[in-house]
Each structure stands twice: as structure tokens, then as C-alpha cells.
Amino acid sequence: MRRTPLPPDALDDTDRALINRLQEGIAITQNPYAALGAEMGLSENEVLTRTERLRGIGALTRFGPFIDAAAMGGAFCLCAMEVPEDRFETVLTLVNAHEEVAHNYERVHRLNMWFVLACESEGEITRVADRIERETGVTVLRFPKLKEFFIGFRVSA
Amino acid sequence: MSIDATDRKILTATQGGLPLTPRPFAVVGSWIGLGEDEVIARVAAMQEKGIIRRIAAAPNHYALGMTANGMSVWDVADEMAEKLGAQVGALEFVTHCYLRPRALPDWPYNLFAMIHGANRDEVEAHRAEIQKLLGSACRGKDILYSTRILKKTGVRLRKEAS
Structure with a gap:
């Protein structure tokens, strides 16, 4: 995924309006892009070619269904560890070796390693987190979500 | 909330993205052997139940300057x-x-x-x-x-x- 800003002239006003509108979601109908175009004063073809280009240049990371992963079955848990600096790389290797670790970030804090476990069940979350504690000798604090306030991913382009 | 095997097929087929063609749900149906009407009905039902939150674009914050x-x-x-x-x-x-x-x-x-x-x-x-x-x-x-x-x-x- 692109991690640097696009050049300032990469997007015109229509591109920006399209990025904003596409984040809201499309209608589930036979011709959703024609409907969206009609709403914005664009042809269906223009919606399609511009969206394709926006994806191509990395302005959009994806376009498709946003799934509530928990609704699909499965369990997720944010975890945090206080990893001693001199053991950071060793612990990192041990943690990342677990395929249940979906993503992992280093953060500036006493708790310096934050990762998400994605498992089939709550029981498996406990099992994997306990195993990471045994393997690393570092306590794994667990922060399962109690409630999600989902508005999500809206950026004014 | 749960989904059946057909719903799961629709979701896995579209994980990489919804086709950017005039009739995207017909294309998805052709991949997995379903009619366009059934794909639309099932996707709409999944959105109704909250399994699909919406069909939308995810912007790249970094590309858009929010680094x-x-x-x-x-x-x-x-x-x-x-x-x-x-x-x-x-x-x-x-x-x-x-x-x-x-x-x-x-x-x-x-x-x-x-x-x-x-x-x-x-x-x-x-x-x-x-x-x-x-x-x-x-x-x-x-x-x-x-x-x-x-x-x-x-x-x-x-x-x-x-």
C-alpha cells in the first residue's frame, strides 16, 4: 500500500467529490454506478474509469463490501505488551510467528507493542494470548471491544 | 447473526473488490453460479442484517496527505x-x-x-x-x-x- 502523499495535482475536484461519495456506499441495484453517476452529474462510464484510476494510483485501497468480521463468526482482541527495549526484536519474532496476529504496531508508550488477535472463538483468543505470555515471559494485556462506534474511514479528500 | 454457504461464497468472491463494470452483481453471480437477482437479494439482506456494513471505498489516508x-x-x-x-x-x-x-x-x-x-x-x-x-x-x-x-x-x- 502507498505510504506517501500523492502529488498535489493528482486529483481534480471531481476525483475528490467521488472519493468522498464512494465512502458513503453505493446502492445495491443492477446498475449502481449509473445511479451514483446520475446523482453526481457524471456518466456511468466516467464513474467507472475514474474509480479504476483512483484505485490504480493508490488514492483508494479497496472498493467493495465492508464486512462486520464479528458478525461472520470469530473473535477479535486488541492486545498490548510492555516489551523491554533490548528484547524487542526477539519478542516481535515470537509474537508475529502466530498467524492469529492480524496486525501489530510499535507505539511510543510504556506499553510499546500493540497487536490484534483474530481467532475463531473467544477460547482461542485466551489460548493464543496465554501462549504468547509463556513464550515471551511478557504479560499480554487484553482489550476486547465492548462496543464499537462505527462511522468509519471517512476522509475529506 | 450467521450466514449460509452461498452468502459466504458471495463475500469471499468480493473480498478483493466489487467489479467495476456496469452490472457488478451479475459478474459476481457468473463467478459463483448465481443469477444477478439472487446476488442482489442476498447482498441486500446481508446489509440489512449488518453483516455487510456498506459497499464502499476505503481511502488511503497516506495518499490523501493524512500521514x-x-x-x-x-x-x-x-x-x-x-x-x-x-x-x-x-x-x-x-x-x-x-x-x-x-x-x-x-x-x-x-x-x-x-x-x-x-x-x-x-x-x-x-x-x-x-x-x-x-x-x-x-x-x-x-x-x-x-x-x-x-x-x-x-x-x-x-x-x-x-
Whole structure:
């Protein structure tokens, strides 16, 4: 995924309006892009070619269904560890070796390693987190979500 | 909430993205042997049930110039947390917002809000806005900036239910 800003002239006003509108979601109908175009004063073809280009240049990371992963079955848990600096790389290797670790970030804090476990069940979350504690000798604090306030991913382009 | 094998086929087929063609649901149907009408009906039903939140684009914050982000965390009085959390989650610069259990004594914070901005000053200004919104219900705060992505595979759906 692109991690640097696009050049300032990469997007015109229509591109920006399209990025904003596409984040809201499309209608589930036979011709959703024609409907969206009609709403914005664009042809269906223009919606399609511009969206394709926006994806191509990395302005959009994806376009498709946003799934509530928990609704699909499965369990997720944010975890945090206080990893001693001199053991950071060793612990990192041990943690990342677990395929249940979906993503992992280093953060500036006493708790310096934050990762998400994605498992089939709550029981498996406990099992994997306990195993990471045994393997690393570092306590794994667990922060399962109690409630999600989902508005999500809206950026004014 | 649960889905059957056909719904699962639709979701796995579209995980990489919805086709950018005039009749995308007909194309998805052709991949998995379903008619366009059935795909549309099933996708609409899944959206109705909240399994699909919406069919939409995910912007790339970095490409759009929002290169700074921080995980802001707050200790909010429990009786106010749901109401205030919803308000924080609705702010345009907050991309994820969760209520989570505290881990006392190590961790007193129960509200997590991911803030994005063009730079760190902008993130801090947004953070001040959240603090103002929380008012006296806020008993403690911190912000954690990320320095490195150590792993990012995302959550992938398995093809078959296990």
C-alpha cells in the first residue's frame, strides 16, 4: 500500500467529490454506478474509469463490501505488551510467528507493542494470548471491544 | 447473526473488490453460479442484517496527505461512556472508536479513538476537540503514536466455514 502523499495535482475536484461519495456506499441495484453517476452529474462510464484510476494510483485501497468480521463468526482482541527495549526484536519474532496476529504496531508508550488477535472463538483468543505470555515471559494485556462506534474511514479528500 | 454457504461464497468472491463494470452483481453471480437477482437479494439482506456494513471505498489516508495518526485513549466515567463514545465516533477525523475494558492498575482508559491528520499538530488539535467534547466526564487521557508497522496481514475470510 502507498505510504506517501500523492502529488498535489493528482486529483481534480471531481476525483475528490467521488472519493468522498464512494465512502458513503453505493446502492445495491443492477446498475449502481449509473445511479451514483446520475446523482453526481457524471456518466456511468466516467464513474467507472475514474474509480479504476483512483484505485490504480493508490488514492483508494479497496472498493467493495465492508464486512462486520464479528458478525461472520470469530473473535477479535486488541492486545498490548510492555516489551523491554533490548528484547524487542526477539519478542516481535515470537509474537508475529502466530498467524492469529492480524496486525501489530510499535507505539511510543510504556506499553510499546500493540497487536490484534483474530481467532475463531473467544477460547482461542485466551489460548493464543496465554501462549504468547509463556513464550515471551511478557504479560499480554487484553482489550476486547465492548462496543464499537462505527462511522468509519471517512476522509475529506 | 450467521450466514449460509452461498452468502459466504458471495463475500469471499468480493473480498478483493466489487467489479467495476456496469452490472457488478451479475459478474459476481457468473463467478459463483448465481443469477444477478439472487446476488442482489442476498447482498441486500446481508446489509440489512449488518453483516455487510456498506459497499464502499476505503481511502488511503497516506495518499490523501493524512500521514499522521495517533491512538487517543480516554478514561471516561462509565455511565457516560456509551453516549460520549457515539459522539466521538461521529467526528470526521476519528476513523475507529471503541469502548474497551480497563486493565487496572496498568491501564485506566476505556475509550479508544484513532485520530488522523496531515501532521502531528493537526492530530493534537483534533485531540483537544475530543477533550472538549468529553468535558468533565474525562478523568484521564493519553495518546499513543505509532512508530512502526510490525505486521499487517488484515483479516481474511476463510473459503469454507469451519
